[in-house]
Amino acid sequence: MAEIEILDLEEGSGETGEISNRCLVGKVLHSKSLSATVITNILAAAWKTRAPFNAVCWNNNIFLFQFEDIEDKATILLDGPWSVMNSLLILKPLVEGLVVSSMDFSKCPIWVQIHGLPVEKMNRSNAITIGRRFGKLLAVEGSAGGLLLYRSFLRVRVEIDVNKALPKGFWLRRKKESDEDLWISYRYEKLPDFCYACGRVGHDNRGCKFVPRNEGMNSGYGPDLRTGRAKKLEILIEEMPHFEDAAGGVDSNEGGGGGGCDALLHSVGLDDARVNEAVVERVSLANPEIKNPTTGAVRTPHRTSPIGVLPVPGVGES
Numbered sequence: 130m131a132e133i134e135i136l137d138l139e140e141g142s143g144e145t146g147e148i149s150n151r152c153l154v155g156k157v158l159h160s161k162s163l164s165a166t167v168i169t170n171i172l173a174a175a176w177k178t179r180a181p182f183n184a185v186c187w188n189n190n191i192f193l194f195q196f197e198d199i200e201d202k203a204t205i206l207l208d209g210p211w212s213v214m215n216s217l218l219i220l221k222p223l224v225e226g227l228v229v230s231s232m233d234f235s236k237c238p239i240w241v242q243i244h245g246l247p248v249e250k251m252n253r254s255n256a257i258t259i260g261r262r263f264g265k266l267l268a269v270e271g272s273a274g275g276l277l278l279y280r281s282f283l284r285v286r287v288e289i290d291v292n293k294a295l296p297k298g299f300w301l302r303r304k305k306e307s308d309e310d311l312w313i314s315y316r317y318e319k320l321p322d323f324c325y326a327c328g329r330v331g332h333d334n335r336g337c338k339f340v341p342r343n344e345g346m347n348s349g350y351g352p353d354l355r356t357g358r359a360k361k362l363e364i365l366i367e368e369m370p371h372f373e374d375a376a377g378g379v380d381s382n383e384g385g386g387g388g389g390c391d392a393l394l395h396s397v398g399l400d401d402a403r404v405n406e407a408v409v410e411r412v413s414l415a416n417p418e419i420k421n422p423t424t425g426a427v428r429t430p431h432r433t434s435p436i437g438v439l440p441v442p443g444v445g446e447s
């Protein structure tokens with residue numbers, strides 16, 4: 130039997146860092162193979178970089194982008210997501226040790242708008258509580274104290290998993306028994322085409338393998354889940370770099386059984402102090418049919434078992 134060699138290979142001695150600083154790797158979730166020329170033309174128009182960039186096709190709609198200006202790269206990452214021919218482009222930094230064939234292109238950062246909250250609930254703590262339902266909360270728009278009334282909605286940057294259905298929103302329980310639950314809806318900024326049958330990004334209804342065509346009609350997904358980039362305002366954006374570690378195992382869409390989609394978030398804070406001790410749990414409803422106050426649609430929330438106590442981030446982590 131022939132022996133299999135073990136080799137030590139040279140590294141780029143300093144070049145690696147220099148090159149990787151200027152590069153991004155991206156995958157376009159498109160059904161057909163696209164050429165580097167097509168990609169370059171489309172993205173040059175969208176990105177409007179200060180200096181030229183170069184795109185090389187590695188394989189299967191995976192491209193290496195090399196930028197002359199390092200700030201172009203940073204701006205592009207911050208302003209994402211981007212799309213090519215209405216298909217999502219998932220960008221990743223080029224890091225040492227990376228093996229192209231094992232790169233994970235399933236996660237994509239995106240700004241999500243949270244619409245329909247009563248004004249007294251529009252604060253940072255609630256933005257964090259809701260943002261956590263997506264699995265990974267990256268940033269919250271707004272300062273730490275008081276109500277966030279710069280806009281009529283809250284705004285969080287989260288990581289979505291393209292292999293899972295996009296969360297549509299949740300029912301907010303009102304304080305008074307007599308008040309009907311409120312439908313709080315999500316809108317994803319710069320979201321490209323997605324499947325209205327199953328709610329996943331990367332294919333459309335015709336190519337859906339998750340939901341039979343006749344059932345997909347009643348999924349509740351539609352174009353209102355998409356929106357353009359919110360107008361730029363002079364508002365602090367608070368990044369949440371340590372969030373994932375602090376939250377531990379419960380900070381994932383798995384725990385939320387669909388990432389907050391159709392979840393009834395209960396105790397979505399009354400004020401900061403209250404939220405700090407809040408217990409967020411999923412509950413079954415006595416009345417299975419609830420009318421959506423916006424659309425008037427009557428729907429049946431999914432019955433699920435309680436997921437127990439989720440610690441609220443930023444506090445009580447001792």
Ligand SMILES: [Zn+2]
Nearest residue numbers: 324326327337
């Ligand atoms: Zn689908």
